[in-house]
Amino acid sequence: MTDTTFSALGLAEPLLRALAAAGYETPTPIQAQAIPHLLEGRDLMGLAQTGTGKTAAFALPLMHLLSARRGRPAPRTCRALILAPTRELAVQIGQGLRTYGRHLHLRHTVVVGGVGMGPQIRAVGPGVDILVATPGRLLDLIEQGKLSLDRVETLVLDEADRMLDMGFIRDIRRIISMVPSERQTLMFSATMAKPIELLSRDILTDPERVEVAAKTFAVDRIEQGVHFVPQRDKRDLLARLLADPAMQRVIVFTRTKHRADRVAEQLSKDGVLAEALHGNKSQNARQRALDRFKAGRARVLVATDIAARGIDVSDVSHVVNFELPNEPESYVHRIGRTARAGASGIAVSFCDPDEHAYLRDIEKLIRRELDHLGGERPRQAPAAAAKPKRGGKGGAQPGARGQGGRGQGASRPQERTAETAADRPRRRRSGPKRKAA
Ligand code: AMP
Numbered sequence: 246m247t248d249t250t251f252s253a254l255g256l257a258e259p260l261l262r263a264l265a266a267a268g269y270e271t272p273t274p275i276q277a278q279a280i281p282h283l284l285e286g287r288d289l290m291g292l293a294q295t296g297t298g299k300t301a302a303f304a305l306p307l308m309h310l311l312s313a314r315r316g317r318p319a320p321r322t323c324r325a326l327i328l329a330p331t332r333e334l335a336v337q338i339g340q341g342l343r344t345y346g347r348h349l350h351l352r353h354t355v356v357v358g359g360v361g362m363g364p365q366i367r368a369v370g371p372g373v374d375i376l377v378a379t380p381g382r383l384l385d386l387i388e389q390g391k392l393s394l395d396r397v398e399t400l401v402l403d404e405a406d407r408m409l410d411m412g413f414i415r416d417i418r419r420i421i422s423m424v425p426s427e428r429q430t431l432m433f434s435a436t437m438a439k440p441i442e443l444l445s446r447d448i449l450t451d452p453e454r455v456e457v458a459a460k461t462f463a464v465d466r467i468e469q470g471v472h473f474v475p476q477r478d479k480r481d482l483l484a485r486l487l488a489d490p491a492m493q494r495v496i497v498f499t500r501t502k503h504r505a506d507r508v509a510e511q512l513s514k515d516g517v518l519a520e521a522l523h524g525n526k527s528q529n530a531r532q533r534a535l536d537r538f539k540a541g542r543a544r545v546l547v548a549t550d551i552a553a554r555g556i557d558v559s560d561v562s563h564v565v566n567f568e569l570p571n572e573p574e575s576y577v578h579r580i581g582r583t584a585r586a587g588a589s590g591i592a593v594s595f596c597d598p599d600e601h602a603y604l605r606d607i608e609k610l611i612r613r614e615l616d617h618l619g620g621e622r623p624r625q626a627p628a629a630a631a632k633p634k635r636g637g638k639g640g641a642q643p644g645a646r647g648q649g650g651r652g653q654g655a656s657r658p659q660e661r662t663a664e665t666a667a668d669r670p671r672r673r674r675s676g677p678k679r680k681a682a
Contacts, residue, residue, distance in 0.1 A: 246622060248271070249271065249272055249277050250271060250272070251269070251271075251272055251305075252265050252654070253283055254272060254276075254277070254280045254281060254284070255280075255281070255309075256305055256306070256309055256314070257312065257314075257349075258285075259308050259348035259349050260305055260345060260346075260348075260349070260631070262348055263344060263345050263346065263347050263348055264301075264305075264345065264398055265332070266347075266502070267344050267345075269301070270471060272298070273294045273297055273298030273301075273302070273457075274457045275291060275297045275298055275302045275455060275457045276298050276301055276302045276305070276311070277406065277443060278297065278302075278455040278457075279291055279299075279302040279303070279455045280302060280305060280306050280584050281307075282453040283302075283303065283306035283429075283431065284306045284309060284310065285306070285452050286310070286419075286429055287451075287452070288429060288430045288431065288449040288450050288451065288452040288453070289303075289431045289432070289452055289453050289455065290431075290432050290434075290445050290449060290452045290453070290454045290455075290458075291303070291431065291433040291434075291454075291455050292435070292436070292437060292454070292456040292457070293431065293433060293435070293455075293456070293457045294581065295404070295459050295557065295578075296336075296557070296581050299403075299433055300337070300338055300341040300403075301341060301345060303327075303401050303403075303431050303433070304336075304341050304342055306340070307347055307375065307399055307401070308342070308345060308349055308351060308375075310350055310399070310429075311324055311325060311375070311398075312349050312350070312351060312373050314398075315423055316398075317372070318371075318372030318373055318374055318396065319372050319373055319396055319477060320350065320370060320372045320394050320608070321369060321370060321372060321391060321393055321572075322372050322392070322393050322394070322395070322396040322397075323369070323372065323373045323374070323375065323376035323392070323394070323396070323397060324373075324374045324375070324396060324398050324399070325374065325375045325376070325397065325399040325400070325401070325543070326375075326376050326378065326383075326385070326397050326399070326400050326401070326424065327375065327376070327377045327378070327395065327401040327403060328378060328380060328400075328401065328402050328403065328408065328417065328419075328513060329378070329379060329408075330379065330402045330403075330404050330407040330408040330410075330411055330413065331379065331403060331404075331407075331551060332357040332358065332359060332379055332462070332528055332531065333532075333556050333605065334403065334404060334556075335355050335356075335357045335378065335379050336355055336357065336532065336658075337379045337422050337556065337557055338355070338377045338403065339353065339354070339355035340379070346366060346505055348624075349376060351374040351378070352371075352372075352373045352374050353373055353374060353375035353377065354368040354369060354373050354375075354376060354377070355376075355377045355378070356368075356376065356377070356378045356379075356382050356434070357378070357379045357528060358379055358381050358382040358385075358528070359527055359528030359529075359531075360528045360529060362382075362385070362386070362389075365386065366386065366389075366391045367582040367673045369392050370384065370391075370490070374390075374641045376414060376493065379415045380408065380416035380417060380420060380477075381413075381416065384419065384420065386415055386615070387423065393425070394420065394423040394424045395424075395425060395567065396425075397423065397425060397428060398426045398428055398429065399425050399428060399429045399430075400421070400428055400429070400430045400431070400448075401430075401431045401432075401433075401550075402417070402430075402431070402433065402448075403516055404434065404435070405417075405432050405433060405434040405435050405444065405445075406434040406435050406436050406438060406441050407435075408440065409440050409444070409473065409630045411551070413602070414440070414444075415629075417444075417654070419495075422577060422650070423497055423661075429507045430448055430449050430452075430645050431449070432444070432445055432448070432449060432452075432580070435516065435574070435578075440483075444648055449620070450575075451651045466563050466590065467580050467583060467590045467591065468590070468595075468609075468615035469580065469591075469592045469594070469615045469616060469637070470592070470593070470594070470615055470617070470618040471593075471594045471595075471596050471604065471611075471615040471616070471618060471620050472474050472593065472594070472595050472618045472619040472620050472623075473596050473598075473616065473617075473622055473623070474595050474596065474597065474619070474620050475597055475598070475620065476568075476597040476599070476623075479567055479595045479597070479603050480508065480511055482595060482619075483497065483508070483512070483565065483567065483595075484511075484512070484515055484517075486593065487512070487544075487545070489519055491562065492544075492562060492563045493543070493544065493560075493562045494538075494544060494558070494560055494561050494562050495544060495545045495546070495561070495562065495564070495565060495650065496546045496547075496548055496558075496562045496563075496565070496579075496582050496583075497519075497545055497546070497547045497548070497564075497565045497572070498547075498548060498549070498550065498562055498564065498566050498567060498568070498579050499548075499549060499567045499568050499648060500544070500549070500550075500570065500571075501549065502523035502525045502549055503525060504568070505521045505522070505523045505547045505548060505549055506523075506547075508521075508523050508547045508567060508631075509521035509545070512545055512547070514552070516542050517544060518542065518543045518545070519543055519544065519545040519546070519547055520532065520534035520535075520537055520538055520543040520546050520547070521528075521533045521545055521546075521547045521548070522535060522538075522546055522547070522548040522549070523548065523549040523551075524549065524551060527604075535556060538558065539558050543664075547567075550575050550578070550579070557584070561582050561583045562578055562590065562591065563583060563590070563591045563593060563628060564580050564582050564583045564584065564590065564591075564592045564593070565592075565593050565594075565595070566579060566592070566593070566594035566595060566598065567595055567606060568595070568597075569595075569596055569600045569603040570603065571603050572588060572605070573606040573609070573610040573611075576594075576607045576610070576611075576617075577610070577611065578614075579592075580592035593618065594607075594615060598623060600619060601623050601646030604612075604640050621649060
């Protein structure tokens with residue numbers, strides 16, 4: 246937190262009232278840094294992750310400016326467009342807009358794939374002030390003539406790095422080509438990898454750059470330990486750990502959707518209330534699982550990386566890495582699900598001998614060794630771990646790192662194969678049409 250206040254930042258009174266009601270006392274660092282520039286209408290490159298308060302950092306000045314300008318949206322248009330990589334993040338941004346804008350008369354709506362288009366078409370029909378969208382569904386609406394972007398005054402790209410990782414670059418460039426060049430543009434990303442830098446150069450004009458400690462924002466407050474355990478024994482170990490009532494609200498990460506389902510099923514059989522969250526589920530099923538977990542009706546959420554990306558659940562007591570991610574940055578994202586909003590948290594990782602190379606990458610990134618909780622730490626990485634075999638069952642291809650390098654965003658095989666496949670059939674179908682367009 247910072248020693249400034251929201252009113253000192255110059256935000257309008259209805260926003261201040263909403264913030265007070267939401268219990269926000271002081272701006273977070275990204276908010277204190279970004280809001281003054283944004284109120285001046287500047288473009289912005291924000292280096293910050295979910296959990297830092299970045300949603301309010303862009304939503305508050307956006308709402309302030311839109312209501313000050315007073316314009317009304319024309320039918321089938323929006324005045325501000327917020328692009329997000331995942332459905333969950335888009336929904337969460339929509340919830341933020343509702344919270345912050347409760348005393349303003351701005352219309353906003355969220356359009357995401359995986360649910361019926363009818364209600365979204367009706368919602369954008371009269372025009373909206375703020376539209377939150379995932380790229381695929383947005384383009385579908387535009388192609389069907391239900392929406393035009395030629396009145397966009399402000400464009401926000403949230404988690405731009407993740408959008409590129411998920412292969413949205415063409416969609417994003419297409420979308421940007423439809424937005425007036427006279428606009429305010431904001432881009433948020435956890436990293437400043439080359440592709441992000443290139444994109445930012447293309448779409449931002451004389452941007453301010455603000456940065457909050459991107460990688461280690463919560464890591465220091467999290468107790469982090471590792472069990473060295475063969476894959477086949479992981480389920481038993483998880484069941485044993487869950488016998489501890491201190492594990493009140495737990496997110497378990499797996500690498501694949503299939504494994505997420507299996508682990509959730511097994512836990513349910515053992516009498517632990519568990520939900521699975523991954524990209525093969527319908528949007529409604531995903532939201533239901535998340536809502537049950539948020540409301541405390543499920544104790545455990547078993548999730549894949551992409552599905553869990555950006556979700557904000559308070560009071561997560563533990564994160565369990567049932568399988569280690571092959572990108573060390575994902576580890577930081579995962580454990581950031583605990584220790585939200587100033588709380589401390591506990592992260593436990595299960596490491597099979599084949600995953601030891603991943604563990605070493607993680608420890609290098611966070612510059613510390615995880616506490617040793619059980620099993621035997623291999624002295625030296627076995628050959629299989631140093632060069633893990635390609636394309637195991639379930640799709641992870643750990644060896645593929647070399648194609649793009651860490652942080653390049655070009656190769657995240659784990660996410661491509663294990664998670665974004667859910668979006669693929671739709672994208673393939675619409676691909677040629679888009680190319681022709
Ligand atoms: P975000 O990084 O936007 O996902 O925000 C992370 C969490 O912090 C959300 O639950 C927000 O509601 C909360 N939050 C954001 N800004 C503040 C603030 N200034 N004071 C207290 N909580 C905040």
